[in-house]
Amino acid sequence: MPAVKIVELTKVFRSGFAFVPTNRDSLHFAHRLRLTGIRRIRTVALDSLSLEVEEGEIFGYLGPNGAGKTTTFKLLVGLLRPTSGEAWLLGNNIRDISSQKEIGFLPEQPYFYDYLTAREFLDFYCQLYNLSKQARKRRVSELLELVGLQDAASVQLRKFSRGMLQRIGVAQALINEPKLVFFDEPMSGLDPIGRKQMRDVILRLKADGKTVIYSSHILSDVEEICDRAAILSQGKLHGVGQLNELLGVRKQLVEMSIEGLDETSKAKIKELASESIERGNRIILNISDEVALKEAQDIVIQQGAKLLSLIPRTESLDELFARKVE
Numbered sequence: 001m002p003a004v005k006i007v008e009l010t011k012v013f014r015s016g017f018a019f020v021p022t023n024r025d026s027l028h029f030a031h032r033l034r035l036t037g038i039r040r041i042r043t044v045a046l047d048s049l050s051l052e053v054e055e056g057e058i059f060g061y062l063g064p065n066g067a068g069k070t071t072t073f074k075l076l077v078g079l080l081r082p083t084s085g086e087a088w089l090l091g092n093n094i095r096d097i098s099s100q101k102e103i104g105f106l107p108e109q110p111y112f113y114d115y116l117t118a119r120e121f122l123d124f125y126c127q128l129y130n131l132s133k134q135a136r137k138r139r140v141s142e143l144l145e146l147v148g149l150q151d152a153a154s155v156q157l158r159k160f161s162r163g164m165l166q167r168i169g170v171a172q173a174l175i176n177e178p179k180l181v182f183f184d185e186p187m188s189g190l191d192p193i194g195r196k197q198m199r200d201v202i203l204r205l206k207a208d209g210k211t212v213i214y215s216s217h218i219l220s221d222v223e224e225i226c227d228r229a230a231i232l233s234q235g236k237l238h239g240v241g242q243l244n245e246l247l248g249v250r251k252q253l254v255e256m257s258i259e260g261l262d263e264t265s266k267a268k269i270k271e272l273a274s275e276s277i278e279r280g281n282r283i284i285l286n287i288s289d290e291v292a293l294k295e296a297q298d299i300v301i302q303q304g305a306k307l308l309s310l311i312p313r314t315e316s317l318d319e320l321f322a323r324k325v326e
Ligand SMILES: Nc1ncnc2c1ncn2[C@@H]1O[C@H](COP(=O)(O)OP(=O)(O)OP(=O)(O)O)[C@@H](O)[C@H]1O
Pocket: 013, 014, 015, 043, 044, 045, 063, 064, 065, 066, 067, 068, 069, 070, 071, 072, 108, 217
């Protein structure tokens, strides 16, 4: 049984109004509304998503801003109702309340009670699950240890750094010992050390046999630890699999830096490049095919311009990701 099975899940938001003005003002108002086509704005946040995540996997959910990642999580954990489609978490349909029993969720912008200490905060949430005082004490210590906050147990959350808050949010999502957890952008706003700590927490959860699904719009957050990933863009799935097979072959590029071109040759040379930046009288180009490279070099020679550098390199994962999403 997959940990998550999603079949053609769709979410359409209807919000605001689009107004098409008319000059047939004599019409009855209600009638006019209909004729002039005043309609609610329709956003297809998730467009027929089908996806399976296996038990015990770390699964990355990648996509640029507005792709529909948060919408997917909210649908799965029961905070939004699907417009159509079905999904099952650990075998239970998401329309059934029992599907929420063994899951944990870290929202994109969690809210914290600032004046509680880390220990008090977690203890408060443990009380919601009716744990006895002793069980709570044990569980809170376990959780603080898991997310590496044992030394900050008595510190008020308002004194926590961003990374510490993300980690206490993760601890809170794990109180009920869920088998399946959803983290929405757990690494956003974290520095490299914070990202590493978050990765370590996720790896420990996997070692404990949990299934972890987390979203990010940054490829490198996902590539190091995910077993598989999905790429979402504008509500549509663009692929699922291991990252290397998902992203395919990386392009070989040559980065060319030139000084002293006139405007006409600058325009010509820019057309040969996949990307170009101008800095003063310098121009830096990324060129990805050999014929274009040869032509660019010819322009430099004809113009008597100065070739400052010519550096071959492999396209970065982020460039590749941006290209795929486009
Ligand atoms: N409550 C809502 N009402 C109307 N439109 C919404 C609502 N929530 C989300 N949307 C729209 O749905 C689309 C997907 O939004 P969503 O928040 O799921 O994206 P995301 O992938 O989580 O983006 P981000 O990386 O910025 O968090 C966006 O176009 C957004 O404007």
